Amino acid sequence: MTDVDVKTTKKRGAVGRPKKVVKSPKKNSRPDSGDTCNVDFDYCPCKSYIDEELSVECRVLVRRESPPVSLVPPQPPSLMMSNNRNSPITPNQSTTKKLVLKLDPSILKNNQSEAEEQDSLYSGNNSSSSLLDVTTPDTEKPDEFFDSLSSPGGKVSKKTKKICPCGKSDTKSTYIICAKCKQNWHNRCCNLTGLTQMAIKKLEFWQCPRCYICPLLSHQSSNLHADIKSIKLQMNSVLETTKTNEDISNDISILKAQVAELVKVTSDKEMNVELSPTLNEAIKKVSIFPLESFSNLDKNMTDIKEQITTLQSSLVKQPSGNAHRSPSRNYPSDPFTPNTRSSHFEETKTPCEPFIKYQTDVVSPELKERLSQHVTESERRFKAVGEGSREVAYYGEYDYTYSGVKHEKLAMPDVIKELLNVVMTCEECDTPPVLNSCLITKYSSGNNHIPFHRDDEPVIDPESRIFTVSIGASRSMSFVNNDKSQKKEILLEDRSVLISSRYAQDFWKHSIPSDDLSNDMRVSFTFRNISPHFLNSTKILGDSNSANIRFGTGSGNLGAWVPGKREKVGHIEALPDATEIGPYRNLILHTGINSINTNFRKRSQSYLLHVLESKCQEYVKVYPKLKIYISTLLPTRISYLNREVEMFNRGILDICYKLKNTHVIDNSIFGGILSDEYGRWNVREQRPLTSDALHLGKKGIRMLAVNFKSAVLHKNKSQSRARFNVGRGSYRDALERGGHRDGYQSS
Ligand SMILES: O=C(O)CCC(=O)C(=O)O
Ligand SMILES: [Fe+2]
Structure with missing residues (x-):
């Protein structure tokens, strides 16, 4: 509650979270507090990117109230800004080869007029974005040329009176226009504070928090973006070669046909995926490549075909396989993955009477x-x-x-x-x-x-x-x-x-x-x-490994300053509704290993992560002051399961990075495999209980309790370290060391 203060309360800095620009909503707590804000955003990692040149970190926000109407393949910032070397999506470089394009002059003509039409639409934008410029590209800088063919997204809007969704309109602020809905936004209202106008101009295809849909909700999209980026690279390579006009013309037509095919697949109604603006742009770009740019293009047409075929196959329903999954972000597709609105977008029912x-x-x-x-x-x-x-x-x-x-x-x-x-x-x-x-x-x-x-x-x-x-x-x-x-x-x-x-x-x-x-x-x-003490009140929803973590004092306990309650949640799908959580300050989720264990598993990781994310969103919506801590899955004694654990933990990090008030408890201290030291112990035979692959022993429980307690009391910076650095203590680091903990110390 806003105007309550207890003498002993210490102000604690948020750990590892970027400064949030938009205030979270305040419920009207005590009377006279007055202060309300109805703008409510979640952070999205989609895709968080750090532009080295500008030394700024940008995050995309997802407005929590706006339900995704359909799973439009989103535009990750990796595609939005050129020269982005930290993009989480890596195009398949190995298939990137030079391609052959032949240009049909009639196409060029048609598209030239289209381009002019577009240009008048986008007039007022910086000249670098003008489609007229396309006819005289700087072949020295193919990437910039490509980027200049952008939709209005990312352009700093200057001309007409702009009203941001926050309701304010002023001339001093920097605005950015959504490529999709064309709405003007203050840069500060979409967490782009700090970006200069120049930087904003470089954000191509920028979609506003209302339009943007996180790729985690649409796993197909990740492949799409990777592949499109790859095409982009190939197209750039086209610009570096020279070829006769006739060849260019032919190749362009072929490429157009291929892209058209791709469009067909992408807009397949069954997939419930709309054509992304990126693809639209790609098509335009293919059509309006200027003649001068294409010469010497008689190689590698086969490769572009292959590339497009790959792109197509990544978009059709995948079997349980994961041929196209990129190591960091794509999870195996799931036939059960709901392509619908998540439950967290539904209004919370009133679960009780006002008094007993x-x-x-x-x-x-x-x-x-x-x-x-x-x-x-x-x-x-x-x-x-x-x-x-x-x-x-x-x-x-x-x-x-x-x-x-x-x-x-x-x-x-x-x-x-x-x-x-x-x-x-x-x-x-x-x-x-x-x-x-x-x-x-x-x-x-x-x-x-x-x-x-x-x-x-x-x-x-x-x-x-x-x-x-x-x-x-x-x-x-x-x-x-x-x-x-x-x-x-x-x-x-x-x-x-x-x-x-x-x-x-x-x-x-x-x-x-x-x-x-x-x-x-x-x-x-x-x-x-x-x-x-209730400023630290904590609820643990966890599997059997959290069963022995108790509140109060004593070994393996969370201490006198962390009052709370633990409830068993053995599977991610068993996570309760928000109304069952109660008004705790902290919520620790330690569940998932049973869900991903293939012995029981019926759901894919992408589905499980989707459920986990939706639940967290729901919890924060009902309890805006709640801090959620998702505890990373612990390593087991089973190697193949540990690979799943590693992958799932990346998903957990993504969720934590993305959602408001959601943090990670980094359990990398346990290493990449459950060690005898932390695993269960066979007391009678005085040896590790190797038949138990999952359960922690006494020391492990104590370690887990330390991690929980540190998170709740903000004693370490595991959240930020796990996400941003591969430093000591991050699970990635631990994994690279093959689970050996030499030199590790509990914090
Ligand atoms: O006076 C009453 O009955 C209600 C007082 C009250 O709601 C409060 O102090 O919070
Ligand atoms: Fe009251």
């Missing part, structure tokens, strides 16, 4: 009398808050900041303790709830009110009950759910108790509206469990 129970006549008249007396006597402790001038006083174990007002910790006086004991009997439960704080709110008249808000401060125990005792004038409490489809109201009478929970706060807001007819005083006593 309402009970009258709980407080005796005698106790009420003593409580009123206490309120009168401790008047000095009350502080006015909010517009409605209600006044609050606080008792509790820890300091507590509420609606901008700080309250010092103070032990509950006896009369409040007595009240607490009474109200605790209202709910039957095996273990009585822990309620260590009481906020007393005084409404002197019907004018005093409290606007809609949630009791969702991060210092409140995620499992806490919230007991509200009323004395004095009856006042209504109103409730509204998140999509405002449900409104409820309850009259809180003198000496009654309302029992709610911290859980319900994420789905309902509540208020005490003004009441013109009421002139009497009402006092409420709200009991909750509050402690700064």
